[in-house]
Amino acid sequence: MTTIDRIDQRILHELSRDARQTNVKLAEQVGLSPSACLRRVQELERSGVITGYKAVIDRSRLGIGCVVYLTVGLSKHTKASLEAFERAIAEAPEVVECHTITGAVEYLLRVEVTDIGAYKDFHTNVLGTLPHVSSITSHIVMDSSKSTRS
Template sequence: MDKVDREILAVLDRYGRISNAELAAKVGLSPSPCLRRVRRLEESGVIRGYRALIDPAAIGRGLRVLAGVRLVRHTHADVAAFERAIVRLPEVVNTHHVTGNYDYMLQVEVADLPAYEDFHANRLANLPGIAAVTSYVTMKTLSPDTA
């Protein structure tokens, strides 16, 4: 992967639906070589797919909470049971296995605080192996598009 490939990836990361002609112009290539590079990046698995970024508030998920989860035990069976359970919860948008004070950091999106309280008490806290959950309500999310 060279500098041009990295530029292509940076542009696609920010503007996923950009046309090939616009992408080529932004990275200083003609359209045909640009398309060949994009296809090579797709075929090699560097580009794993494309998706729409949806405004959570527009679909009734206006509250974003980051939840730090600690497990009781870290045996392979306990970790696997937790991971199987957490990926089935539609409110959990991302799950990160991390180091530090928590074992996992979750990005949870729900309608509002009462919805999170219900989710926390009735779904999250009942998952296998959870010792503790610490919740952080987000006030603002920054990204290159909002800066």
């Protein structure tokens, strides 16, 4: 594992909050000169600690009104059926996350759609067409009081 000191941690924290602040400002905030700060950032990128940067988009402004976490259980647990399911999920733009999890079911998915009708459509016409799906439990997100993941 790469050695991360306190200044690196500060840099990571700052870039988690605002990845497009100028390097000059970032350097000020972590107490380095701009060039030393930039080299730190470059090293964090090169070593793979920082894997990229992304825009944070307010999906509700784009019409996303409904976020759903759902668990999916499969009736067949062969490698082939798992892979077929994951391939289908990879093709579904509504699904923004797919995790293989421990427990009574195989997957936890995060789905983002415009409204509950669109979710029903997804549920019926996407999930409903996949072979080996034996259980689906949906949880609509009413509020996200914490979202600090980066």
